[in-house]
Amino acid sequence: MGSYIVRRMLINVVVFLLITVAVFALVHKAPGDPIAMLIPPSELNSGSAQFIAHKRHELGLDQSLVTQYWHWFTNALQGNLGYSLINGRPVTSLLGERVGPTLELMGVGLVLSLLIAFSLGIIAALRRNTAVDYGATVISLGSVSVPVFFVALVGIYLFSLKFQLLPSAGISDPSAPGLIDSVRHLVLPALILGFGNSGPYMRYIRSSMITELDSDYARTAEAKGASRVRVVIRHSLRNSLIPVLTIIAASLPQLLAGAVVIEQVFAWPGMGQLAISSVQSHDYSVMIGFALVIAALVLLSNLLADVLYTVVDPRVRLR
Amino acid sequence: MRKFKQGVVLGSAVLATVLAAGCTGPKSSSGSNSGGASAGRLNMYLYQEPAGVFSPLAAASGPDMQVMSFIDEGLLGVDPDYKMQPVLAQSYDISSDAKTFTFHLRPGVKWSDGQAFTSQDVLFTYDLMANPKSTSATAGNFTAVEGVTDFVAGKADSISGFSAPDASTFVIKTSKPDVGLLGQIGAVNIVPKHVLGSVPVEQVAKDPYFQHPTVTVGPFKFVEYKTSQYVHLTANPDYRTPVKIKDIYLKPMTSDVATAQLGNGGLDIASFSPTDLKTVQGFSNVTTQERLGAGFIRIGLNQTKPYFSDVRVRQAFLYAVDRQKIVDSVLFGKAAVRNSDFAKADTPAGINEYAYDPEKAKSLLKAAGWDFNRTVALEWIPGQRDRDATTTIVQSQLGAVGVKVKLQQLQASDLIGSYKKKSYDMVLFGGGNYAVTPWNVNTIASCALAYPTGGNLTYFCDPKLDQLMAAANSISDETQREAAWQQAALEENAQADLMWMYDPMGLWAVNKKVSGFQAPGSQDAPYWAPATWSISG
Numbered sequence: 001m002g003s004y005i006v007r008r009m010l011i012n013v014v015v016f017l018l019i020t021v022a023v024f025a026l027v028h029k030a031p032g033d034p035i036a037m038l039i040p041p042s043e044l045n046s047g048s049a050q051f052i053a054h055k056r057h058e059l060g061l062d063q064s065l066v067t068q069y070w071h072w073f074t075n076a077l078q079g080n081l082g083y084s085l086i087n088g089r090p091v092t093s094l095l096g097e098r099v100g101p102t103l104e105l106m107g108v109g110l111v112l113s114l115l116i117a118f119s120l121g122i123i124a125a126l127r128r129n130t131a132v133d134y135g136a137t138v139i140s141l142g143s144v145s146v147p148v149f150f151v152a153l154v155g156i157y158l159f160s161l162k163f164q165l166l167p168s169a170g171i172s173d174p175s176a177p178g179l180i181d182s183v184r185h186l187v188l189p190a191l192i193l194g195f196g197n198s199g200p201y202m203r204y205i206r207s208s209m210i211t212e213l214d215s216d217y218a219r220t221a222e223a224k225g226a227s228r229v230r231v232v233i234r235h236s237l238r239n240s241l242i243p244v245l246t247i248i249a250a251s252l253p254q255l256l257a258g259a260v261v262i263e264q265v266f267a268w269p270g271m272g273q274l275a276i277s278s279v280q281s282h283d284y285s286v287m288i289g290f291a292l293v294i295a296a297l298v299l300l301s302n303l304l305a306d307v308l309y310t311v312v313d314p315r316v317r318l319r
Numbered sequence: 320m321r322k323f324k325q326g327v328v329l330g331s332a333v334l335a336t337v338l339a340a341g342c343t344g345p346k347s348s349s350g351s352n353s354g355g356a357s358a359g360r361l362n363m364y365l366y367q368e369p370a371g372v373f374s375p376l377a378a379a380s381g382p383d384m385q386v387m388s389f390i391d392e393g394l395l396g397v398d399p400d401y402k403m404q405p406v407l408a409q410s411y412d413i414s415s416d417a418k419t420f421t422f423h424l425r426p427g428v429k430w431s432d433g434q435a436f437t438s439q440d441v442l443f444t445y446d447l448m449a450n451p452k453s454t455s456a457t458a459g460n461f462t463a464v465e466g467v468t469d470f471v472a473g474k475a476d477s478i479s480g481f482s483a484p485d486a487s488t489f490v491i492k493t494s495k496p497d498v499g500l501l502g503q504i505g506a507v508n509i510v511p512k513h514v515l516g517s518v519p520v521e522q523v524a525k526d527p528y529f530q531h532p533t534v535t536v537g538p539f540k541f542v543e544y545k546t547s548q549y550v551h552l553t554a555n556p557d558y559r560t561p562v563k564i565k566d567i568y569l570k571p572m573t574s575d576v577a578t579a580q581l582g583n584g585g586l587d588i589a590s591f592s593p594t595d596l597k598t599v600q601g602f603s604n605v606t607t608q609e610r611l612g613a614g615f616i617r618i619g620l621n622q623t624k625p626y627f628s629d630v631r632v633r634q635a636f637l638y639a640v641d642r643q644k645i646v647d648s649v650l651f652g653k654a655a656v657r658n659s660d661f662a663k664a665d666t667p668a669g670i671n672e673y674a675y676d677p678e679k680a681k682s683l684l685k686a687a688g689w690d691f692n693r694t695v696a697l698e699w700i701p702g703q704r705d706r707d708a709t710t711t712i713v714q715s716q717l718g719a720v721g722v723k724v725k726l727q728q729l730q731a732s733d734l735i736g737s738y739k740k741k742s743y744d745m746v747l748f749g750g751g752n753y754a755v756t757p758w759n760v761n762t763i764a765s766c767a768l769a770y771p772t773g774g775n776l777t778y779f780c781d782p783k784l785d786q787l788m789a790a791a792n793s794i795s796d797e798t799q800r801e802a803a804w805q806q807a808a809l810e811e812n813a814q815a816d817l818m819w820m821y822d823p824m825g826l827w828a829v830n831k832k833v834s835g836f837q838a839p840g841s842q843d844a845p846y847w848a849p850a851t852w853s854i855s856g
Contacts, residue, residue, distance in 0.1 A: 031730055033735065036735050037735075038378035039378055041748075041770060041774060042751055043379075043750070043774050044762075044772070044774045050458070050459070054451060055454060089371070094546070098546075156576060160580070160583050161582045164583045167585060168576050168579045168580055168585060169570070169576045169580060169585065170570065171548060172548075174548070174549055175360055265575075265576065266576070267571065267573070281370075
C-alpha cells in the first residue's frame with residue numbers, strides 16, 4: 001500500500017501543478033480589473049490615471065500573464081503565495097489565520113452531522129417502513145433540499161432573535177472570551193452545517209444497515225443467541241461503515257463549501273469569508289491561494305477515501 | 320465495541336453541554352457611565368469587512384474610513400449636515416482672491432504617545448498626499464495647489480503651495496481661485512511626522528503603521544483589528560475633551576445578521592435597509608434615525624450618441640418617469656427625488672422639478688424628432704433591490720411614452736469597458752458626494768473632465784455651466800458664492816445633464832442606551848464627534 005500511496009501522491013503533485021496553471025489563468029482572465037475598481041468611475045479626476053498606472057506597475061499587473069505566473073510560481077515554491085492587492089498582507093498569513101476557525105467549524109459540523117446521521121440512519125433501518133422511518137426520510141430530504149443559508153437565517157431568527165439563547169454572529173465575544181463563550185458562538189453555525197450535511201450520510205447508513213441486517217451472518221448471529229443490540233452494533237454497523245467511511249472522506253470538500261456559506265451568514269472569520277471578500281474585491285492573489293487550498297483538500301480527501309477503504313475492508317487491495 | 324459506546328456517550332455529553340451552555344442568554348454589552356471617566360462598551364455594525372489599511376493614502380474604503388473617523392482627525396471635518404467644521408484647526412481664513420487658505424491650529428493638541436501635534440505634521444501629511452510617488456489615491460485632488468504640477472514633473476524639490484510659517488499655522492496656496500478645494504482636501508486625516516517622517520516616500524503607504532495605527536490624534540485609540548471579527552478601539556484619555564465611551568467594537572457582518580443583533584442587543588448601532596424598516600421599528604430597544612445621503616442614484620445618458628445630445632430628449636426622459644412613485648414604492652419613502660447634481664441646500668427654489676408628465680414627455684420627444692422604432696439599452700450592475708426595481712419601472716414608463724428600452728445587466732468590470740468604448744446608451748449608477756462642496760459637481764459635469772480624464776461619464780458639455788462653476792468657485796464671500804452656485808444649479812437643472820433619480824437616506828437604528836449619536840447620510844459614511852457619544856448601563 002505504501003508504494004500505492006507514493007504513486008498517488010506523485011500523480012496528485014502533477015495534477016496540482018496543472019491546477020495552479022488553470023487557476024492562475026482563469027482568475028487573471030476573469031472579467032474585472034481590481035485596480036480600476038479602486039476608484040469609482042464617476043469620481044475619477046485628473047490625477048487618477050497616474051495613480052492607476054503606478055499601482056498596476058507596482059503589483060506587476062502590467063507584465064505578461066506568463067511572466068506573472070512564473071514570478072508567482074517561483075515565489076510559491078519558497079512558500080510565498082504573494083500579497084493581497086487590497087491590504088498588502090502576505091496571502092499565507094491571511095489564509096493561516098483563517099484555517100483554524102474553518103477547521104473548527106468543519107470538524108464540529110462533521111461530528112454533529114455524523115451524530116445526526118448515525119442516530120437517524122440506524123433507527124430508520126431498524127424500524128423500516130414505519131412512521132419513524134418516514135419521519136427520518138423527511139428530515140434527511142429536508143437537510144438536502146433546504147438551502148443551508150435559509151436554515152441559518154431561520155436558526156438566527158429563532159435562537160438569537162426570538163428566544164435570545166445564542167449569539168448570531170462572530171466567533172467570540174471580545175469582552176468576555178472563554179470556553180463557554182466560544183462554545184455558545186459555535187453551536188448554531190456548527191449544528192446547521194452538520195444538519196445540512198447529514199442527509200446523504202443518513203440515507204447511506206440506512207440502506208447499508210438494511211443490507212447488513214438482512215444478511216445471513218446477521219441472522220446466524222441472532223439465531224446463535226446474540227442480543228439484538230450486539231447484532232446491530234457489533235456486526236451490522238461495523239460492516240455498514242465500509243461504504244459510509246469512503247463517502248464521508250470524499251464529501252469533505254462539500255462540507256467546506258457549506259462552511260463558506262455558513263461563515264458568511266454567521267460572520268465566522270474563516271477561509272470562506274476570506275474567499276468571498278477576495279472575489280468581491282478581485283483580490284487575485286488571495287483568490288488563487290484559496291483555490292489552491294481547496295484543490296489540495298479535494299485531492300487529499302480523494303486519496304484518503306481510497307486508503308480508508310482498504311483499512312476498513314482488508315479484502316480490497318490497491319494496486 | 321466498548322470504545323464505540325464510550326464515543327457515542329461522550330459525543331452526546333458534549334452535545335448536551337453545548338446546548339446547555341447555549342441557554343445562558345446573551346451578555347449585556349455595556350457598563351455604566353457615571354462621572355467624567357470613559358465607561359461602557361459600544362458595539363457597532365460595519366457593513367463590510369475593512370481592508371485593514373487605515374491610511375489617508377489608500378483608495379477610499381468605507382469601513383476603513385469609518386474606523387479612521389474614531390481615531391484620526393483632519394484640519395477640518397464634515398458634520399452630519401455636510402458642513403465643513405474646524406477640527407484640528409481652530410479656525411481658518413480664505414483670502415479675498417480665494418487663492419490662500421490659512422489654518423490656525425488648535426493649541427495644546429497631543430498625539431496619543433504624548434508628542435505635540437504641530438503644523439509640521441500637517442505639512443508632512445499634505446506633501447505625502449499630493450505626491451503620486453506615495454501612491455496616494457487622491458493625489459489628483461491636489462493638482463490645483465500651487466507648485467504641485469512642477470513638483471510632480473520633477474522641476475521642484477518641494478511643493479511651494481504648502482507652508483508652515485510657525486508651529487501653529489498651515490497655509491495652502493492655489494494657482495487659481497479655488498474655494499471648492501477645501502471640500503476636497505480640507506478633511507484629510509493627519510498622520511504623525513515623528514513616526515513616518517523617516518520612511519522613504521515610496522514605502523510610506525506600505526508601512527506597518529497603517530495596519531496598526533497606534534499613534535493617532537483622535538478621541539479613540541486603536542487597539543487591534545482581529546481580522547474579519549472586529550476592530551477594537553479604546554478611549555484616548557489625553558483627548559482634548561472627555562471621551563464618554565470606553566471601548567468601541569466595530570464588527571463586520573451581513574445586514575440580516577446585523578438586524579437580528581439589533582433586536583437581541585448584540586449591536587448598539589447599525590445601519591439598515593428600507594426593507595427592514597418595519598422589523599427594526601418593531602424592536603422595543605432601539606430608536607431610528609434617518610438622513611439624506613450626499614450622493615444620488617442617477618441614469619446617465621451617453622451624449623456622444625446624437626439622439627441624447629438634444630436637451631429635449633433628456634428632459635422628456637425625466638418627465639416620463641414618476642420618480643416620486645419610485646421613492647414611495649421601492650424605497651418606502653426613505654429617499655428624496657433629486658432634480659439636480661447639486662445638493663438640495665445649493666439649489667434655488669425655482670428649479671424645474673420635472674414632475675411626472677407623460678404627455679409633455681411625448682411632445683418633447685416628437686419635437687426632438689425621436690425615432691420611436693429605436694431601442695435603447697439601460698445597463699446597470701444588478702444586486703441592489705432598489706436599483707433592480709428602478710430599472711424595471713423606468714423601462715415600463717419610458718415604454719408608455721413610446722421609448723423602447725432593453726434592460727442589460729452587467730458586471731462592474733464590463734461597465735468600465737462600456738464607458739471606455741463609449742458604447743452604452745443609458746447607465747444607472749449611484750454614489751458621489753456633492754453636499755460638502757458644490758465644486759464636486761464639476762467632476763461629473765465639466766467638459767474638461769469627460770471620462771476617463773474625469774468622472775463625467777455621460778460626456779455632457781455645457782461651456783456656460785463650466786463658466787458659472789468656475790466663477791462661483793473663485794468667490795471668497797460665502798453669501799455671494801452661494802448665490803453663484805445657485806445660478807450654476809439653475810443652468811445645470813435646465814440642461815438635464817443626468818436623469819437624476821433619487822437621493823437615498825441613510826437609515827440607522829440606535830439602542831436606547833446610546834445618546835449623542837448623529838446618523839451619517841449613508842451606511843459607508845464616516846462618523847461625527849464620537850467623543851460626545853455615551854452609553855448607559
